[in-house]
Amino acid sequence: xFELSETPGDGQMSKAPGDNAFLSVRDLKxxxxxxxGIVKATDGLTFELxxxxxxxxVGESGSGKSVxxxxxxGLHRGTNAILGGEILLEGVDLLKVSDEEMRKRRGRxxxxxxxxxxxxxxxxxxxxNQIMEAYQVHNDVTKxxxxxxxxxxxxxxxxPQPDRRVDDYPHQFxxxxxxxxxxxxxLINNPSLLIADEPTTALDVTVQAQILDLLQDLQRDFDAAxxxxxxxxxxxAEMADDVLVMYAGRAVEYGPxxxxxxxxQMPYTWGLLSSVPDLTASTEAKLLPIRGNPxxxxxxxxxxxxxxxxxxxxxxxxxxxRTTLPDLTPATSGGNHTKRCHIKNADEVYEAEIxxxxxxxxxxx
Amino acid sequence: MWAYVVRxxxxxxxxxxxxxxxxxxxxFATPIDxxxxxxxxxxxxxxxDITRAALGYDKPVVEQWAGFIKGxxxxxxxxxxxxxxxxxxxxxxxxxxxxxxxxNFNAKTINEMVSEALxxxxxxxxxxxxxWLIGGVLFGILAAMRQGSFLDRxxxxxxxxxxxxxxxxxxxxxxxxxxxxxxxxxxxxxxxxADGGVVEWFGNLLLPALTLALLFLAGYVRMTRAFVLxxxxxxxxxxxxxxxxxxxxxxxxxxxxxxxxxxxxxAGLDFATLLGGAIITExxxxxxxLGLLTIQANAAFDLPVLVAVVLIAGSFVILANIVxxxxxxxxxxxxxxx
Numbered sequence: 001x002f003e004l005s006e007t008p009g010d011g012q013m014s015k016a017p018g019d020n021a022f023l024s025v026r027d028l029k030x031x032x033x034x035x036x037g038i039v040k041a042t043d044g045l046t047f048e049l050x051x052x053x054x055x056x057x058v059g060e061s062g063s064g065k066s067v068x069x070x071x072x073x074g075l076h077r078g079t080n081a082i083l084g085g086e087i088l089l090e091g092v093d094l095l096k097v098s099d100e101e102m103r104k105r106r107g108r109x110x111x112x113x114x115x116x117x118x119x120x121x122x123x124x125x126x127x128x129n130q131i132m133e134a135y136q137v138h139n140d141v142t143k144x145x146x147x148x149x150x151x152x153x154x155x156x157x158x159x160p161q162p163d164r165r166v167d168d169y170p171h172q173f174x175x176x177x178x179x180x181x182x183x184x185x186x187l188i189n190n191p192s193l194l195i196a197d198e199p200t201t202a203l204d205v206t207v208q209a210q211i212l213d214l215l216q217d218l219q220r221d222f223d224a225a226x227x228x229x230x231x232x233x234x235x236x237a238e239m240a241d242d243v244l245v246m247y248a249g250r251a252v253e254y255g256p257x258x259x260x261x262x263x264x265q266m267p268y269t270w271g272l273l274s275s276v277p278d279l280t281a282s283t284e285a286k287l288l289p290i291r292g293n294p295x296x297x298x299x300x301x302x303x304x305x306x307x308x309x310x311x312x313x314x315x316x317x318x319x320x321x322r323t324t325l326p327d328l329t330p331a332t333s334g335g336n337h338t339k340r341c342h343i344k345n346a347d348e349v350y351e352a353e354i355x356x357x358x359x360x361x362x363x364x365x
Numbered sequence: 366m367w368a369y370v371v372r373x374x375x376x377x378x379x380x381x382x383x384x385x386x387x388x389x390x391x392x393f394a395t396p397i398d399x400x401x402x403x404x405x406x407x408x409x410x411x412x413x414d415i416t417r418a419a420l421g422y423d424k425p426v427v428e429q430w431a432g433f434i435k436g437x438x439x440x441x442x443x444x445x446x447x448x449x450x451x452x453x454x455x456x457x458x459x460x461x462x463x464x465x466x467x468x469n470f471n472a473k474t475i476n477e478m479v480s481e482a483l484x485x486x487x488x489x490x491x492x493x494x495x496x497w498l499i500g501g502v503l504f505g506i507l508a509a510m511r512q513g514s515f516l517d518r519x520x521x522x523x524x525x526x527x528x529x530x531x532x533x534x535x536x537x538x539x540x541x542x543x544x545x546x547x548x549x550x551x552x553x554x555x556x557x558x559a560d561g562g563v564v565e566w567f568g569n570l571l572l573p574a575l576t577l578a579l580l581f582l583a584g585y586v587r588m589t590r591a592f593v594l595x596x597x598x599x600x601x602x603x604x605x606x607x608x609x610x611x612x613x614x615x616x617x618x619x620x621x622x623x624x625x626x627x628x629x630x631x632a633g634l635d636f637a638t639l640l641g642g643a644i645i646t647e648x649x650x651x652x653x654x655l656g657l658l659t660i661q662a663n664a665a666f667d668l669p670v671l672v673a674v675v676l677i678a679g680s681f682v683i684l685a686n687i688v689x690x691x692x693x694x695x696x697x698x699x700x701x702x703x
Contacts, residue, residue: 073607107609114607119600123699124622134608169698185608 021048022090022225023072023193029084030067030076039297041067043249044085046328049242051192054219054226056240056257058233058272062294064249065229069195071095072227073112074102089193108138111191115198117178121170127154127178128166131185138189153184157214176207180214187218194219195227200235212238233276237261245269248295248305251328255337265331265339265346267310270354278358288357304342315349316342366701370691377683382434384679385672389430392668393422402666403469419444420469420669433672436464443467443474465676466669468662475673478658482642483677485555486654489577489647490639492570496578497585498632502621504582505589510616512594520586528583536576536649544572555652573650577643581635588631592624599623626696630689637685641678 030042042064049055057065070076072087077099087094089109094102114120121130131153132146141149147166154162157180170178179199186194196215200208212235219226228239236243236257243260245253245268253266264270271290292309295301303322307313313321320342331337332347343349393399400417401408408416417423420443421432432445440462444450450457458474460467465475504524508517527535543549550572558566596602597620605619642655651657655674662670694700 075603075606103609103611105609106607112607114600114604116600120604122601122605122619122622124697126698130604133610137608137610137614171699182604185604 020091021088022051023049024088025068025072025086026088027085028068028071028087029082030064030071031082031084033080033082034298037298038082040249040300041297042071043300045246045249045251047242047244047251047254049193049225049227051225052219052223053241054228054239056236056243057227057229057246058231058236058243059246060231060294062297063246064297065246066197067249068246069112069197069227069229072193072195073106073110074099077102104138107134107191108189109191110193110195111186111189113179113182113186113194113196113199116202117175117182118170118202120182121178123170126167126169127173127181128168130170131166131181131188134185135188149188150184153188154181157181157184157187157218158210159184175203176210179203179207179211183211183214183218187222187224190222191224193225193227195229197229198231199228200232201230208235215239233261233272245272248300249297250305250340251338252306252340253331253338254328255331255335259331259333259335259337263331263333263337263347264350264354265333265337265343266306266341267312267343268306270350271309274354274358276358304340312343312349315345366694370687373687373690377680377687380683381676381680385433385676386430388672388675389426389433392672393426393429397666399666399668402668405470415449416469418446419449420467421445433466436460436462436466438462440464441467465673468667468670470662470665470667470670475670478670479655479673479677482653482655482658484557485652486640486642486647486656488555488566488570489574489643489652489654490636492567492574493577493581493639493643494632494636496574497581498628500578500582501585502589502628504586506593506616506621508586508590509593509597512590517590521590524583524586527579532576532580532643532645533649535579536573536646539572539576540649553650553652555654573643573646573652576646576650577639585628585631588628589624592627593620596620596623626693629692629696633685633689633692634682637681638678640681640685642674 025048026046028042028045029040032039032041045064045068047055057068059065067076071081071083072089072094074094076083083095085095089105094105094110097105121127125133128147128150131150132143135141135146135149136143139146151162151166154166159165159177159180165173165177170181173181179202183199199215200211203211215226215228216239218224226239228235230236240257243253243255243257244251245260245266247268253260253264253269260269261273264273268290271288274288275290277287290309295305295308301307301322303320303324304310304326307321310321324342326340326342328338328340331339332345339346398413400413400420400422403420403422404413404416421429424432432441435441441460441464442450443458443460444456458467460474460476463476465479467474468478471478504520508520511517540553544552550568553569553572556565556569561569593616597616599620602615602619605615610619640655642657642659644656644659646652647654647656648660655677658670659674661667662674
């Protein structure tokens with residue numbers, strides 16, 4: 001994250017890293033007050049993202065991935081959510097701007113693509129109508145111009161015969177085409193930040209690859225920052241520059257994608273990697289799921305949220321895991337890689353215990 | 366699509382015919398002598414026999430029904446007895462197709478009576494429909510957007526209180542207080558558009574139509590509220606918000622559009638029921654519509670009129686069902702065939 005300053009230092013204090021980051025989320029909290037108490041869906045999330053880069057947020061259902069990204073979109077406004085921290089987009093705190101100001105930024109500067117395009121599109125309006133609407137709300141253009149632009153975008157995302165398909169309804173599109181149309185809708189205003197919430201989960205595998213390729217292509221063209229939310233590590237490996245692993249509303253591991261995938265230092269990330277099926281392994285090989293269930297966010301444990309499911313508590317010793325929440329600290333491998341775990345020699349544990357199980361061929365090298 | 370409509374219409378005709386058979390059987394199976402009522406009080410035995418023959422009551426029920434159906438398609442001449450027609454050709458009344466019958470009591474064909482009463486009922490129903498739809502949808506949306514607030518509870522509570530009143534109570538209140546004692550509106554009296562213009566027609570219809578509208582209001586407020594709230598939780602509403610659409614547009618264009626489908630169904634069927642005549646409201650306001658006609662026919666045991674009213678009311682319900690189904694295809698593109 002430290003970059004060489006182009007102008008030589010003239011004695012002035014240089015800005016702290018991240019101050020000029022394109023998107024900087026600091027200590028983001030999204031809490032929901034319910035009749036049973038406060039649910040801390042996201043608690044103290046911090047990350048940064050530059051234009052043209054992709055951040056992958058990974059985690060189980062309920063780990064706070066979607067809630068956090070909805071917070072960036074300002075979609076919690078008008079609900080009972082309690083938000084805290086800062087979301088700085090080009091220096092402007094999105095949590096502080098007025099509702100009307102946020103509405104104007106939504107769809108224009110920050111856009112979002114949703115998981116299931118069939119339910120995310122209105123069944124009673126044509127695809128073209130819905131895309132045009134996204135354009136017209138932020139641009140003072142005639143219907144004809146908006147339609148032309150919608151057809152252009154449909155063409156850009158690879159819909160055949162866009163001038164005819166523009167008048168189709170969502171149910172007349174195939175799953176992959178619907179997601180392409182969603183992407184067209186999201187990108188029609190050239191947003192600088194695009195959040196893709198599990199964009200390929202509802203699609204079949206061959207189409208998934210196409211959609212990911214398309215997203216990468218468009219990201220290059222539009223120079224957008226992309227946050228891709230997923231539970232699929234394959235998607236992360238293909239798309240992301242940085243990876244943020246979330247568990248129980250908190251970041252548990254954060255760093256460059258390659259670092260995280262090759263030197264993970266948090267048992268939850270190990271669990272995620274172990275749960276990925278290996279195509280080359282024998283059919284006898286067992287998948288290694290993470291035992292147990294995600295914890296309740298209503299009454300968080302005082303210690304590490306992953307402790308009840310963790311197989312490595314003994315390596316820490318004492319009651320530390322149960323009593324003290326580990327901080328997000330730099331990983332032993334250095335770099336910008338941080339992890340939230342008490343294990344001191346995580347790197348060694350990974351190489352000795354985890355790697356042989358999930359990728360034996362890598363160990364031999 | 367058209368094949369579907371034609372098929373539905375043919376089915377509708379069959380249904381209507383079946384309905385006439387049932388009503389015929391029901392009415393004429395009662396242990397009363399229809400001819401005695403048709404002939405009136407102080408009617409001698411001879412006169413009664415003449416009436417019986419004139420109206421065809423001397424024939425078996427099935428034959429009477431066949432005659433009625435024939436009249437619907439080809440028209441009929443009254444009296445039905447050929448000898449009577451020949452004896453007094455100047456008294457023959459021709460009833461053109463679709464002939465609904467002859468009311469001896471009123472010495473008129475039922476078609477004539479219905480053509481006077483139907484515009485009143487249609488006017489009343491249309492104005493009531495407009496009132497309750499506008500009121501119901503607006504208040505419903507308002508309640509949904511302020512869910513859980515005093516406004517929401519106030520709207521739902523107030524409409525429920527109104528709903529709890531029987532229609533005659535509301536009608537009497539509006540007539541006695543609003544029109545007579547407070548003089549807010551002139552005493553409502555049905556005026557044709559041709560006679561008094563649209564404004565007077567509407568002004569006179571307002572109170573009776575309001576009575577009917579208030580009865581339906583509670584249901585429509587609650588339904589609209591529930592449907593809008595439900596559709597506001599849909600994924601496509603989140604998408605609409607994510608586009609940066611104005612709240613108004615999200616609610617009225619996206620949420621309401623989805624909520625409209627079940628509302629149209631309900632409104633279509635309720636409207637059809639009303640077209641059969643609003644008996645109590647028309648009675649209180651003395652509006653000469655189908656409802657009042659029904660009451661009068663009922664009091665006088667004017668069976669042919671009752672049969673005709675049942676037939677008309679039933680036809681409206683059948684027709685409304687077809688219309689609603691066809692409308693569905695326009696509202697929901699997923700229903701469209703091909």
